[in-house]
Amino acid sequence: MNKEILRPNRRLGQNFFVNPRLLRELVDRCALDENYLVFEVGAGTGELTALLVECAGAVISCEIDRRFAPLLKDRFAGVDNLQLLFTDVRKLNFAELAADRTQNRLAVLANLPYYITTVVLEQVMTQIPQTDRLGLMTQLEAAERLTAPPGTPGYGPTAIVLALWARVQSITKVAAGNFRPRPPVESCWLCLERRSDMGYAALLAEPGFVDGWLSFLKSVFTQQRKTLANALDSALRRAFDRETETAEIASILRSLNLDPQSRPGVAEPQQWLDLYCLLLQCE
Structure with missing residues (x-):
C-alpha cells in the first residue's frame, strides 16, 4: 500500500482511527442490522466501511479525498451492498440517495473533520429526518455544545432541534492515541437515537x-x-x-x-x- 496515499491531509482535517478493537465496540453500540441503509461519512482507508458492510443491509460511503479511490475500489471489489461516492458530503442530497431503497431504517456513521460536525448533523436532520441512529466521531467540546441545556453558552438552534429529535445514548471519550496523527483536541464518539416514540416524532419527520x-x-x-x-x-x-x-x-x-x-x-x-x-x- 502506497504510504503517500495513507498520509493524512491536514487541510481536510484528516485523523485516521487506528484502533480496530475499539472501532468495532463503537459500531456495535449502534445496533445495526440488515434492515439499515447506512450513510458513512469519511471512508478513509475503509476500516469503518469494512465493519458496516458486514452488519448493514446497504452502505453508501462518501469520501472527499480521491487519493483513496483506488484503494477503496480494490479493497471492496465485489461487495454488492456498498456504493462509494468520492465527493464533499456537504454536496450530497441524502434524501435522493435514500429514496426507493428496500431497507426500512436509516443510520449515519461518520469519522469526519471536526469543523463540519454541526453542518453535517443539520444536513441529516433536515434532509433525512427519519434517520434512526447516528454515530459521530467528533470533538468532545462540540458534542457538549450540541447537547447543551438551556441557559448554558453552547445552547442554540442545533442543540434545541437535536434535543427533541434524538436522545443521547452515549458520549464516549476517545483518547488521542487512537488516531493518526494525534488530534490536538479531546475526541468522543457521540451515539444518538431518534425519539421515534414521542408524540411530536411524526411532525419532526415531515419533509421540510x-x-x-x-x-x-x-x-x-x-x-x-x-x-x-x-x-x-x-x-x-x-x-x-x-x-x-x-x-x-x-x-x-x-x-x-x-x-x-x-x-x-x-x-x-x-x-x-x-x-x-x-x-x-x-x-
Missing part, C-alpha cells in the same frame, strides 16, 4: 419541517442578546415576512409560559417547538 424550524431558530438566535420579544419580532419579519404588534408577541410568549423580557437562551426546546407550531398556524 425541521429545515423551516431550524431556519427560524437561527433568525431568533442572531438576536440572542435582545429580549425574547424583540428577538422574535425581528425573526418574524425575516422568517415569515410578517409585522406583528408588540402586544401580540408578548401574548403569544406568555401563552407558552415564556417571559417576553427574558433572553432566547432560557426557553426549553419543547417551548421553541410549540412556539414555531403556533406561528405556523397563524400564517
Whole structure:
C-alpha cells in the first residue's frame, strides 16, 4: 500500500482511527442490522466501511479525498451492498440517495473533520429526518455544545432541534492515541437515537419541517442578546415576512409560559417547538 496515499491531509482535517478493537465496540453500540441503509461519512482507508458492510443491509460511503479511490475500489471489489461516492458530503442530497431503497431504517456513521460536525448533523436532520441512529466521531467540546441545556453558552438552534429529535445514548471519550496523527483536541464518539416514540416524532419527520424550524431558530438566535420579544419580532419579519404588534408577541410568549423580557437562551426546546407550531398556524 502506497504510504503517500495513507498520509493524512491536514487541510481536510484528516485523523485516521487506528484502533480496530475499539472501532468495532463503537459500531456495535449502534445496533445495526440488515434492515439499515447506512450513510458513512469519511471512508478513509475503509476500516469503518469494512465493519458496516458486514452488519448493514446497504452502505453508501462518501469520501472527499480521491487519493483513496483506488484503494477503496480494490479493497471492496465485489461487495454488492456498498456504493462509494468520492465527493464533499456537504454536496450530497441524502434524501435522493435514500429514496426507493428496500431497507426500512436509516443510520449515519461518520469519522469526519471536526469543523463540519454541526453542518453535517443539520444536513441529516433536515434532509433525512427519519434517520434512526447516528454515530459521530467528533470533538468532545462540540458534542457538549450540541447537547447543551438551556441557559448554558453552547445552547442554540442545533442543540434545541437535536434535543427533541434524538436522545443521547452515549458520549464516549476517545483518547488521542487512537488516531493518526494525534488530534490536538479531546475526541468522543457521540451515539444518538431518534425519539421515534414521542408524540411530536411524526411532525419532526415531515419533509421540510425541521429545515423551516431550524431556519427560524437561527433568525431568533442572531438576536440572542435582545429580549425574547424583540428577538422574535425581528425573526418574524425575516422568517415569515410578517409585522406583528408588540402586544401580540408578548401574548403569544406568555401563552407558552415564556417571559417576553427574558433572553432566547432560557426557553426549553419543547417551548421553541410549540412556539414555531403556533406561528405556523397563524400564517
